Amino acid sequence: DLIMVIYLLGLARFVLALAGLDTGAPFGGLGGSREMFFHFITEVCLFFLLAALALQWDTVNVRILFTLHTENWGNIVVQPQFLLLGLSFFIIILFENGRIPIDNPDTHLELTMGQRAITLEFSGPDLALIEWAEMIKFGFLLTLFIHLFLPLxxxxxxxxxxxxxxxxxxxxxxxxxxxxxxxxxxxxxxxxRPKLRLRQVVRPGLIAIVLSVMAIVYIVATALFEIKGIS
Known part of the structure; x- marks a missing residue:
């Protein structure tokens, strides 16, 4: 289910941060600490997003969610709660994969690096495996986004x-x-879109959290109005 997905993403970040610390280079530790901070923001947002989907469909099973969203694609692409959650999840994808404006995967300035600071001391097969894993994660998150929020x-x-x-x-x-x-x-x-300053990197994450909370409030308010209307 989606809870397992969240913890697997966290495990991947944790292992990558440990790999950066294991190199003994100062930039590895710097990149590892930034990676864990980024994941802290995305994990909070993912749990709010998970809560919103659970309130909407009463399940967190990925297969059931895919089926429900595919069958109700006409409502998914126009209802406010799904638009808010879709935008929030897209920001999470940028955070999880170190994309602009959160991080710049092509930067050559060590002090501004996030994940790339971890991989500075890696080369050969080890670096190839890290890059491959990041590509797989990026593709997986985009696939999840497509099935959940673009089922049309x-x-x-x-x-x-x-x-x-x-x-x-x-x-x-x-x-x-x-x-x-x-x-x-x-x-x-x-x-x-240029990369954000380090002090401003938190802003998109906070925006994603606010969007997820707004979706939860909308779902709860809609349910309360429906119950009140029935009674």
């Missing part, structure tokens, strides 16, 4: 579910199209 059909809108092979291929094409659009949009964003 594209190709499958014109394919009958009875045609199982065609429908499955349509689902795959839908996913690839959405993934390419997100990556392209993120690339344009990073070209035109």
């Amino acid at each position: 059909p594209l190709i499958t809108l014109f394919i009958e579910p009875a045609n199982q092979i065609g429908y499955q291929l349509g689902l795959l094409l839908d996913y690839l199209i959405k993934l390419l659009i997100l990556i392209f949009a993120l690339a344009i964003w990073e070209v035109h």
Whole structure:
């Protein structure tokens, strides 16, 4: 379920921070401490996001959530709580992967580095494994975002579910199209958006937390009004 996902992300950050400390280089410890601070912010936000989804659907099972969001895609893309949660989760993706404006994965200034400060002392297969793991995590989070907050059909809108092979291929094409659009949009964003100053890095995280809390308040208020209307 999503609780396990949150703790697996935390475990990955923790192991990476330990790897930075193990190098003995001062920048490794600096990068490790920043990584754990970034994850603290994202973990708080993820738990609020998890609470909002649990209140909305009464479950945190990933497979059930994917099914519910796919079946109700028309409501997902227009209801305020999902728009707030989607924006919050996208900010979490930037935090978890050290993207601009949180961090700059291509920077060469050690004092401004986040995760890259950890990998300065690594090379060869070890560095390749770290880079590979980061790419996998980035792809996983984008996939989670697509299935939770962009479930609208594209190709499958014109394919009958009875045609199982065609429908499955349509689902795959839908996913690839959405993934390419997100990556392209993120690339344009990073070209035109500079990295934040270190003192301002917390702001997007706080905005993500506020957005998740607003979604929870909206869900609870809507439920209370519905109960009051029934009574």
